[in-house]
Amino acid sequence: MSLGLYLHIPYCFSKCRYCDFYSAPGQRGVPTQYVDALLRELARFAPEAPLHPDTIYFGGGTPSLLSPADAARLIAAAAPAPGAEITLEANPETVTEQTLCGFREAGVNRISFGVQSARDSQLKTLGRPHTARQARAAFAAARRAGFTNISGDIMLALPHYTQAEFDETLELIAEGGATHISAYLLKIEPDSAFGRHPPEGLPSPDEAADFYLYAVEHLEHHGYRQYEISNFAKPGYEGRHNLIYWDCGDYLGLGPAAHSCMGGRRFYYLADTEAFLNGKAAPVMDGGCGAEDYLILQLRLRKGLDLAAYKARYGKEFSTAQLAFVKNCVKSGYATFDGSTLALTPAGLIVQNSILAELL
Known part of the structure; x- marks a missing residue:
């Protein structure tokens, strides 16, 4: 990886x-x-x-x-x-x-x-x-x-x-x-x-x-x-x-206010340059990176969310209600969906937060 x-x-x-x-x-x-x-x-x-x-x-x-x-x-x-x-x-x-x-x-x-x-x-x-x-x-x-x-x-x-x-x-x-x-x-x-x-x-x-x-x-x-x-x-x-x-890979961020995610675990440095300079700024743990993060980040990409990869990685599948909502998004011109990949159109990316709120 x-x-x-x-x-x-x-x-x-x-x-x-x-x-x-x-x-x-x-x-x-x-x-x-x-x-x-x-x-x-x-x-x-x-x-x-x-x-x-x-x-x-x-x-x-x-x-x-x-x-x-x-x-x-x-x-x-x-x-x-x-x-x-x-x-x-x-x-x-x-x-x-x-x-x-x-x-x-x-x-x-x-x-x-x-x-x-x-x-x-x-x-x-x-x-x-x-x-x-x-x-x-x-x-x-x-x-x-x-x-x-x-x-x-x-x-x-x-x-x-x-x-x-x-x-x-x-x-x-x-x-x-x-x-x-x-x-x-x-x-x-x-x-x-x-x-x-x-x-x-x-x-x-x-x-x-x-x-x-x-x-x-x-x-x-x-x-x-x-x-x-x-x-x-x-x-x-x-x-x-x-x-x-955006693919929920591993990244290490160094410096005050820098965020990291390694092995699915998040951590960050406090926004304090003085503490960082003096070696008093140990990283703070900040929970994990899971299925919701992956869905949110993948739908930022024009290639969209591959449902098979979503299931393989997190064991998650769209419910009947979610699929019905996706169908309405397609009808409104906000998304494309071929049964395996859900991707937002430029018009859908503008209202991405509203779409994510419904999907989540």
């Missing part, structure tokens, strides 16, 4: 207004002490032999604030399996061709840029520190550094949003050479700056749904096939790390 390793880098220049991820703003780099703490925790889980993960994912925060030398230390200690996918999230304003060459030499083979919008006024509203010009330059620098697996993020249904803004952002990312695109709706999180002071001009839920369906259609037209609710890829460039999550 595949193993994914997630390394949380909580440091960033400034907190984006929509962000509720655990991060420490006001930083211009990642302290060596923090890298040492990650290495210490890696050794905790692999005291005798390396883990040889199939994927490594540097997430944040802003992982591109790492020095390439520190990224190399972490990758070497993890001793990834041959052909492993090694992803680094990057903010466009934090990279140069030199640092990108350094990350590539360190072993990073997939770079993911947080673009969000091609309009500088919108980026300012979101609290993003980069400009569209910097985003274009980052893609070009990544290609020159030898990256062939490049992802870009698009945020949909932003304040005063239009289809034209989506088109401009897609053009920037596609022309930048992206092989993968994450496109997701803005969600107002209570613990974010937007949660405390919502921006004006937010689309209604129906308008947001229309933007999502427009995005799915146009990404497909540009060769980015939807394989998950918010993820689209050129053939062969699907994100392998996140697929481990």
